[in-house]
Amino acid sequence: MANTNTVERIIKGMASKGWRITEQRKMMAALFAETEGYLSPKDVYEHMRQKYPGISFDTIYRNLRQLSEAGVFEQFYFNDGLKFRASCLTHHHHHLICMNCEKTVTFDYCPMPNLSELPGNYEVMHHRFEVYGYCPECAAKRRKETKQPT
Amino acid sequence: MANTNTVERIIKGMASKGWRITEQRKMMAALFAETEGYLSPKDVYEHMRQKYPGISFDTIYRNLRQLSEAGVFEQFYFNDGLKFRASCLTHHHHHLICMNCEKTVTFDYCPMPNLSELPGNYEVMHHRFEVYGYCPECAAKRRKETKQPT
DNA sequence: TTAATAAATAATAAAAATTACGAATAAAAG
DNA sequence: CTTTTATTCGTAATTTTTATTATTTATTAA
Numbered sequence: 001m002a003n004t005n006t007v008e009r010i011i012k013g014m015a016s017k018g019w020r021i022t023e024q025r026k027m028m029a030a031l032f033a034e035t036e037g038y039l040s041p042k043d044v045y046e047h048m049r050q051k052y053p054g055i056s057f058d059t060i061y062r063n064l065r066q067l068s069e070a071g072v073f074e075q076f077y078f079n080d081g082l083k084f085r086a087s088c089l090t091h092h093h094h095h096l097i098c099m100n101c102e103k104t105v106t107f108d109y110c111p112m113p114n115l116s117e118l119p120g121n122y123e124v125m126h127h128r129f130e131v132y133g134y135c136p137e138c139a140a141k142r143r144k145e146t147k148q149p150t
Numbered sequence: 151m152a153n154t155n156t157v158e159r160i161i162k163g164m165a166s167k168g169w170r171i172t173e174q175r176k177m178m179a180a181l182f183a184e185t186e187g188y189l190s191p192k193d194v195y196e197h198m199r200q201k202y203p204g205i206s207f208d209t210i211y212r213n214l215r216q217l218s219e220a221g222v223f224e225q226f227y228f229n230d231g232l233k234f235r236a237s238c239l240t241h242h243h244h245h246l247i248c249m250n251c252e253k254t255v256t257f258d259y260c261p262m263p264n265l266s267e268l269p270g271n272y273e274v275m276h277h278r279f280e281v282y283g284y285c286p287e288c289a290a291k292r293r294k295e296t297k298q299p300t
Numbered sequence: 301t302t303a304a305t306a307a308a309t310a311a312t313a314a315a316a317a318t319t320a321c322g323a324a325t326a327a328a329a330g
Numbered sequence: 331c332t333t334t335t336a337t338t339c340g341t342a343a344t345t346t347t348t349a350t351t352a353t354t355t356a357t358t359a360a
Binding site for chain 2 (some may be wrong): 336337339341
């Protein structure tokens with residue numbers, strides 16, 4: 001499912017910041033473009049290492065950080081740590097995430113318009129709304145496991 | 151502002167799981183009870199070390215993890231890493247968090263009742279809704295800084 | 301097309317965060 | 331008080347992240 005548009009979007013995002021388009025960055029863009037879910041720094045490292053056996057952690061972390069700061073990638077923290085995914089810039093939406101396999105679907109409902117008055121007079125910058133549950137496959141698996149315990 | 155009720159609530163939470171109430175756990179409960187904001191594992195370690203100079207990381211991490219799993223503490227990830235706070239179990243609510251000082255105020259609005267139909271037929275378990283911004287103090291500080299750049 | 305340049309990477313090393321484990325300790329139950 | 335065993339200590343190993351310097355390479359322009 002290599003999504004050429006996404007690759008190009010990521011690379012354009014990098015170029016628009018005046019960044020150099022290196023082979024490593026191209027490969028990273030392609031990896032995230034073809035990945036539905038989330039990738040940890042280690043996942044990225046393991047993948048990149050196939051083509052660039054001596055790739056440095058520095059390269060991985062620097063690019064993940066810079067691309068996140070630039071809004072091209074999004075950072076999430078799961079229970080097992082930091083992960084990244086290509087951010088969908090098409091339109092604002094939120095995520096419904098499987099707690100087992102991390103498979104994610106998006107939905108358009110955003111609670112912010114309904115938030116008329118917040119306490120504390122904060123200068124609101126952004127928000128985070130995520131719903132967690134089990135996808136049909138993992139929910140079925142879970143039911144089986146609890147019915148037949150070892 | 152040591153909140154005795156909160157200390158007791160945390161300790162009861164531990165006892166109800168059949169856990170032993172050790173001196174270290176009592177001190178940890180007291181620390182979280184008197185802390186408004188968030189504590190990193192290191193914060194906890196530094197504090198506990200004052201009374202128990204030889205305290206082990208194992209003790210810190212194990213208790214933080216177990217207390218979070220039991221719902222007594224809540225886990226959050228900020229940009230500077232994993233942090234914990236005593237979870238407010240009084241009633242369901244969400245948080246408005248200062249991106250600079252982490253000062254947090256709560257509000258009661260919950261978007262879930264309005265979420266009529268979600269895609270993917272997930273078995274919804276829980277959700278997370280947080281609003282990020284700057285508290286009045288930090289917002290003012292930021293405006294000053296941007297007006298007079300070095 | 302090639303040379304100049306500055307950014308990005310490799311190849312470490314160091315630092316920080318987290319987890320692991322046997323021996324010692326102490327909370328809880330009888 | 332004694333026993334039982336969960337918990338902690340003391341230490342080390344592992345994992346994750348950041349830092350540093352020499353080298354490489356993408357880009358610009360001559």
